Ligand SMILES: Nc1ncnc2c1ncn2[C@@H]1O[C@H](COP(=O)(O)OP(=O)(O)O)[C@@H](O)[C@H]1O
């Protein structure tokens with residue numbers, strides 16, 4: 015303790031505010047210059063940005079630490095060190111986000127056109143064609159999954175919050191957690207294993223995809239609904255009971271309406287989460303170049319699988335396939351963003367106040 | 369319309385914990401009966417047995433007899449939901465339904481039970497209940513607005529309107545003014561006095577002036593210590609309880625020596 | 628009173644509704660039991676049927692490299708993601724100002740909303756080529772460290788790239804969880820530390836990190852659970868081989884179970900399908916164990932904070 019006090023007395027002077035940004039910029043420039051020199055020296059002419067950044071950052075950190083330690087004392091210096099580390103961690107996370115957004119938008123617009131949304135890939139080799147069949151498939155499969163998951167999820171949450179006591183409820187809670195962790199590919203394998211019994215080996219069907227997605231969606235819906243039901247004040251339930259309203263009507267007409275906005279938000283987020291699932295659909299819904307409106311019959315294309323197969327099964331005209339893949343990725347990202355946005359708006363504008 | 373309530377050696381439990389022991393008393397119709405006593409002595413617990421709200425809590429149960437105009441409220445074929453329709457209840461904190469308009473809040477006793485009524489009927493009931501709760505003039509222009517937009521005192525009167533709209537026989541109030549400012553409190557007290565014209569009114573309060581101001585009968589409860597059951601110490605005319613109590617404990621409590 | 632207590636009056640609506648809710652709840656148990664049973668039933672032919680070319684030396688030597696690859700890729704991802712997630716959580720909870728922090732929180736949450744197939748596409752077409760020169764540099768300068776040794780991949784489709792992609796994918800959920808825990812640090816502790824004249828870092832070291840430790844552990848475990856099951860990003864980015872290898876810069880990498888299924892299943896027939904399902908069962912078991920440990924840590928923490 016005494017040493018700490020001493021050092022804090024010693025370093026009473028603060029560093030000027032302009033110092034650290036100036037240092038940062040100059041060290042990055044220096045590091046870049048060094049790299050250029052080295053690169054022109056060696057035979058490989060590539061400029062390598064990662065070592066530039068790492069070296070620049072390290073030298074900047076070291077310099078600032080030393081200066082701060084001399085002028086401000088060891089405690090302030092450590093504080094500055096940590097601040098640099100934390101800010102670096104944060105910027106590092108933003109880089110992929112920005113890069114992803116930039117790449118998807120710039121590469122996706124090439125084929126983000128009317129044809130993309132009005133044509134399937136039937137009889138298309140090379141350029142042209144579209145993802146209509148995939149969009150239809152995604153809408154149908156996700157729609158069916160939602161129809162399955164929402165009632166089961168909401169009722170199960172009602173069971174847990176309003177009725178569940180004792181061992182069974184505790185088991186259900188525990189296994190909902192387990193279900194949250196089921197890898198999506200396992201959900202796909204399950205749907206396959208289930209459908210093989212009825213339709214034989216090699217079965218592919220849109221409905222199977224919906225089953226697989228439900229498995230992933232149900233726990234999300236349960237958790238979201240549970241959270242929302244729990245924050246409905248008990249006083250409202252008591253008010254209804256005291257008016258001679260039976261429990262089931264209390265739940266249906268007081269508890270659910272009060273938490274409706276929150277539940278709707280949760281469902282939107284659950285849909286957004288499964289709509290981008292690829293692996294389970296690849297296994298059980300399969301892929302095709304043609305339109306298929308019938309989820310009970312044969313292969314059904316979906317948007318994420320479209321993106322994957324466009325990339326994985328590139329034809330001779332590679333660029334056409336890649337462009338379609340990026341356009342599909344852009345479409346998918348936009349759908350997910352819109353769903354998230356709608357979820358936010360619902361919870362912002364429709365939650366009961368007071 | 370107004371019923372006499374008779375408690376015969378009532379024991380009230382939470383699981384194995386005996387919260388209120390051996391209460392016998394008669395609550396008169398067309399009168400205000402106040403429950404007073406230190407906190408934790410079981411006032412809320414007891415008042416909640418009168419409309420079978422107690423058993424909503426898991427593991428909660430009641431032993432003994434409770435008669436309402438001679439009918440056994442805890443009889444084997446009595447539906448607790450029906451009991452609650454005859455006994456209105458007002459809680460400590462105002463709790464209007466946040467998703468409903470003022471009007472729907474008043475009608476909630478009907479609407480939540482899926483009973484159908486004509487528009488004219490609905491309007492008549494709304495007006496009558498709001499007038500009865502001394503709230504009509506303040507809200508008649510904004511019946512379609514949410515109930516949660518009202519002030520605390522108005523919300524509490526809305527809750528009273530909601531309770532009397534279904535024309536019960538008994539009104540139970542558990543510390544209805546403890547969350548309110550003095551002006552709203554006075555409004556509720558006046559209202560309680562008006563309500564006894566038509567209903568059996570039971571009010572829990574730990575405000576002794578309030579009990580002495582508005583009630584006709586007063587029941588004093590006490591506990592010997594934590595973990596022990598609450599007991600009815602003295603039950604008599606309010607005047608008598610406050611001016612000349614029989615029990616020393618009551619004397620100590622009403623004179624403010626503890627609690 | 629005798630024990631012949633009359634049954635309470637129950638209304639039809641209540642009975643029906645309560646039972647509906649009960650069956651919905653129990654259907655979760657039934658579903659998971661069915662999942663396990665069906666996967667198990669469909670795995671059996673892999674052992675009883677005719678030998679499979681891909682697994683000529685038996686199931687366990689077939690699945691072992693994949694188990695290794697799954698765990699290895701996830702551990703690399705986690706090793707990168709955990710410090711970053713703590714840093715991000717600290718930045719949002721204690722360094723950025725309130726308004727800014729909220730926007731930043733949204734930005735990080737957006738990362739969680741991006742479908743994994745998009746990560747895959749980005750990983751192979753953008754990240755891998757971008758990292759490739761660095762891999763060369765690492766190999767030239769730090770090649771004496773075994774994991775950086777070997778023949779460097781020319782495409783950047785390496786274990787390290789996969790680890791980085793996985794790290795980015797699990798980062799948002801981990802950062803969000805840790806952030807929540809950090810924000811729950813009792814204000815009193817923080818203020819006490821600051822009142823003693825502590826710098827921000829000393830306050831974090833004294834009050835925030837000790838309080839948040841169990842939260843960090845469970846967030847890491849949940850992140851691990853996610854990474855283990857991640858399929859498409861790995862399937863698209865990694866250049867796989869049936870080996871067990873610790874080298875992270877080469878083009879012969881151990882594949883993961885999930886990616887292997889995604890790559891093989893569409894073309895598989897006969898009891899090769901069953902073999903793949905059996906590997907899926909192994910993955911299911913691994914993720915279950917990891918998630919259960921995570922939940923256990925969380926629930927222990929809940930008891931802790933409930934007691935205070
Ligand atoms: N839901 C409950 N579960 C268990 N015990 C309770 C519950 N509610 C109240 N009690 C206990 O019953 C006793 C009486 O409480 P209460 O009726 O609320 O007292 P009062 O309203 O007079 O303050 C107290 O000891 C209290 O701890």
Ligand SMILES: [Mg+2]
Nearest residue numbers: 411412413543
């Ligand atoms: Mg009370």
